[in-house]
Amino acid sequence: GAGVSQSxxxxxxxxxQDVALRCDPISGHVSLFWYQQALGxxxxxxxxxxxxxxxxxxxxxxxxxxxxxxxxxxxxxxIQRTQQEDSAVYLCASSLWTSSEQYFGPGTRLTVT
Amino acid sequence: xQSVAQPEDxxxxxxxxxxxVKCTYSVSGNPYLFWYVQYPNRGLQFLLKYITGDNLVxxxxxxxxxxxxSQTSFHLKKPSALVSDSALYFCAVRDxxxxxxxxxxxxxxxxxx
Numbered sequence: 266g267a268g269v270s271q272s273x274x275x276x277x278x279x280x281x282q283d284v285a286l287r288c289d290p291i292s293g294h295v296s297l298f299w300y301q302q303a304l305g306x307x308x309x310x311x312x313x314x315x316x317x318x319x320x321x322x323x324x325x326x327x328x329x330x331x332x333x334x335x336x337x338x339x340x341x342x343x344i345q346r347t348q349q350e351d352s353a354v355y356l357c358a359s360s361l362w363t364s365s366e367q368y369f370g371p372g373t374r375l376t377v378t
Numbered sequence: 379x380q381s382v383a384q385p386e387d388x389x390x391x392x393x394x395x396x397x398x399v400k401c402t403y404s405v406s407g408n409p410y411l412f413w414y415v416q417y418p419n420r421g422l423q424f425l426l427k428y429i430t431g432d433n434l435v436x437x438x439x440x441x442x443x444x445x446x447x448s449q450t451s452f453h454l455k456k457p458s459a460l461v462s463d464s465a466l467y468f469c470a471v472r473d474x475x476x477x478x479x480x481x482x483x484x485x486x487x488x489x490x491x
């Protein structure tokens with residue numbers, strides 16, 4: 266079946282621009298996670314949804330980062346006034362339940378110039 | 379705080395030889411441990427997980443992992459390496475309070491023909 270999809274795959278933004286990254290989870294998956302992966306590092310947690318409820322946003326680095334999942338399916342990660350340090354790969358993952366394994370999308374590589 | 383450590387940045391092995399990628403963990407309760415593999419420009423692929431039960435866990439692509447409670451380790455193994463196994467491998471532990479994954483820094487596996 267279809268896996269987790271993310272769009273766009275690559276995004277170049279000028280410093281100060283707003284960006285929106287989309288995640289389509291596996292159909293029926295309750296939980297959705299966003300991670301940030303800097304070059305040469307392991308992914309780091311940003312935020313987590315169970316259905317439409319955002320249960321944990323402790324990993325969001327600043328109030329410029331905002332995520333939503335209004336209907337409990339597709340999620341959008343928005344970054345306002347992008348900075349160079351926001352350059353990274355943003356990974357989305359979904360899982361059937363909170364305790365089951367997470368399946369990752371291919372990621373969106375964001376480059377802020 | 380829960381964490382995992384991957385002591386080796388890179389592991390080199392000849393094709394056909396057994397391979398081991400090391401991971402140690404630190405948790406306050408019962409460990410929920412995972413291995414993921416990442417190929418270039420792709421998201422993370424789930425390999426296997428340990429929740430409870432047998433200490434030897436079998437996963438995808440012929441990989442297995444051995445859970446050792448006394449040594450707090452969860453090493454990834456494969457009896458006979460393939461060149462196509464060359465990739466970046468991440469060990470992760472599930473945070474009991476939030477269900478997010480906490481990743482290690484990754485180990486690059488290079489299998490030489």
